[in-house]
Amino acid sequence: MPSLRDVAEQAGVSVSTASIALRHDTRVKESTRRRVLSVAEEIGYRPNGAARDLKSRRTGMIAILLHDLGGPFYSELLRGVSTRAQANGLTALVCTSALDRGGELTRLLREKRVDGAIILDSSISEDDILEVASPSLPLILLDRQIQHPNLYSVLCDHRSGAYMATLHLIDAGYRDIGIILGPSDSHHSHLREEGALQACRLRQCVPRPDHIWHGAFTESSGYQLVDSVLASDDVPRAIFVANDEMAVGLMRGLLERGVRIPDDVALAGFDDIRITQYVSPPLTTVRQPMYELGILAADTLMRALRGDEDITPIVLQTELVVRGSS
Amino acid sequence: MPSLRDVAEQAGVSVSTASIALRHDTRVKESTRRRVLSVAEEIGYRPNGAARDLKSRRTGMIAILLHDLGGPFYSELLRGVSTRAQANGLTALVCTSALDRGGELTRLLREKRVDGAIILDSSISEDDILEVASPSLPLILLDRQIQHPNLYSVLCDHRSGAYMATLHLIDAGYRDIGIILGPSDSHHSHLREEGALQACRLRQCVPRPDHIWHGAFTESSGYQLVDSVLASDDVPRAIFVANDEMAVGLMRGLLERGVRIPDDVALAGFDDIRITQYVSPPLTTVRQPMYELGILAADTLMRALRGDEDITPIVLQTELVVRGSS
C-alpha cells in the first residue's frame, strides 16, 4: 500500500532520490541511504511490480508453456530452466494450456507480462506463436521449428533415438519387427517412425505393413492394441513402441495373455518415463536429456534477450537405455 | 510497440474512447467501435499488461507455489486449480521455489504481480508468508495452518489416512506392525505417525520402539532401510510406510532379499503416486484427493478475492486404496 512517494516524504527526500537509494546506488550519501532504507522498512514499503515493469519495459520473468503437467519429464526440464534463469536474475513460471485455451497466451505473452518464453506444447498453433513473437518477446520452441527472426529452436533428435532403439532390437536377434506409433498427425510419431524404419531398412528387415499400428500415446491405447498385435497370424518377435505410456500398456496386456517378455516378444519404448524402471521386466527405452534441454533452452533465451539474432536450431541427442524388456 | 494512443490517433478518437471501445462497452457507437477494432488489428496493437495492472490494481493472475515439480500429484492439483481459475477469468501460474530461493516470493508476491496465491511448499518459512500476506494478496495454504486474517487453509486429513491404512493392515491379520516415518521435523510425517499409532492403540498392538524407523521420504532412503528392518530379531509382519516413495524403495529391497510380499511382510504406503500401480505387487496406499484439493483451494481463493473473510480451515478426507501388497 505505501508507495515510494510515502517513503520519500517520510525520509525527507525526493522520490527520485528514494528510488536510487533503494537500489544501493553510490550517488546517494550513505547516511540518506540508510534513512530511506529504514523508513521503507518501517512503513512496510513494497515496490510495485507493475509500475516498475511499465517504466523499465522488462519484467524479470520468463514463462515455460506446457500442455499439461502430467508429462513425466517436465520437472527435469523446469529444473534446467530454473537453474539458468536464477543465475541470470530471472524468475521462471510454468503455465499450462490444456485447460486455459489462449488465456495464458494473452495474459503472459500478448500483454507482455514476461520477457520471453520457452514453449513445449504442440497444441499451441503456429499462427498464435507467430502472432506473439516479437523482438521484445523472443520465444524458444522445443521440439518444433518455425522460421522467424524471433523464434529459436532447441530440438531432440527423435529420429536417431528411434533408430537406435530399433537397431538395438534387430541386433539383439529379433528380425521380425513390429512398430506401434502415435496418432498419424503427430509430428513426434512421424519422426520416430522414420527412425525406426531407417533402422529396418539398414538391416533389411522392413516390417510388413500390417505390423505397424497406431495408438494414442496413452497407456490405455497401448493396452487396447494387444488384441490387434496378437491377432496377427505371425506375431512380431520385437516391437518398437513410439512412447513409454503405450509400451507400458501393451506390456500389461501381453503379460495378461501369458506372453513372456522378452522371451516371446521383446519391447522398446521411448521417453524413459519413471515407471519404465518399475514395471517387470523394466522397459528398454530412449531417454531424452530433459535437464540439458532445459539448460540449453534457457541459455538460448538469455542469448535472445541480449539481442543475439542467431536462430540456428540446436539439436540434442537422445540416449538408449537398455533394460530387461529386450 | 503501438500503444492505445496510436490506435486512437489513427482511428480519429480519443484515447479514452479507444479504451472502452476495445472492451466492447455499449457506450461507444457501433460504427466507431468497429473502426477502433479494425485499426487496432491493422497496426497490431497489443494492450500492455503492466500499464493495465498498474491502473486497475489487479493482474488477473494467480500463482501456485510448489517446492518442485517432481511431486507426483501436482498435475492433478494444478488441473483442479486451473479449472476454477479459468472459470473466473484468471490465469494460473506455477512457480517452484527449490532453485529460486526467494526470487519467486519477491517477484510474484512481494511486488504483487499476481492477485493471490496457493502455497504448497513447506520450505517457505512462516515469516515469509506472514510478510507478504495482505488484504490485497490473500494466500491459500495447503496442508499448513497459520492464524492470520489473510491466510486461508485447505488441509488433507493425513492423520485419518494413516489411521485407516494401519487399521487395514491390523485387521487383515497382521498384528505385528512396523512403521516407517519421514524426517522427524516433517509435519506430514508427524501427522501420519499419530494416525498410525492411534490405530495401533485402538487394536492394542502398539509397535515396539525399535520397529519405528525414519527415512527421508525418498525411494533410496526406503531402499536403504531394508537392512535395519530385516536386522530386527523379530521382523514385523506388516509395515505402514509414511509415503509411497519410501514404500517402493523398501519393497524393492525386500524383494531383492527374497522376502515375499504380502506373504512374509505386508506393506501400505501413502500418497498413491502413479508407480504404486505398476510395482509388483501393486502397493496398498492412501490417496489424497489432489484434484478436489485444487478445486477447493481455488474456490477459497476466489472467495478471498471477493472479500470473504471467513478463514475457517477446510479439511478434506483421504481415501484408502487397497492393492496387492496387503
Place this chain on the structure above:
DNA sequence: CCTCGCAATCGAATCGTTTCGATTAGTAGT
C-alpha cells in the same frame, strides 16, 4: 571574491492504461 568541478539531490517527464467528470451533439417535448 569569483568561478570551476564535483557530489548530492531534486523536478518533471514518461511508461500505457483506466476512469470519471465535463463537454458536445442530437433529439424530443412544450
Place this chain on the structure above:
DNA sequence: ACTACTAATCGAAACGATTCGATTGCGAGG
C-alpha cells in the same frame, strides 16, 4: 425557439515507479 435529456465522446488526472537533465551546496584553485 428554448430547455431537458440522453448518447457519444473527450480531457485530464491518476497508478507508482524510473530516468535524465537541472539545480544546489561546498571546498579548492586562482
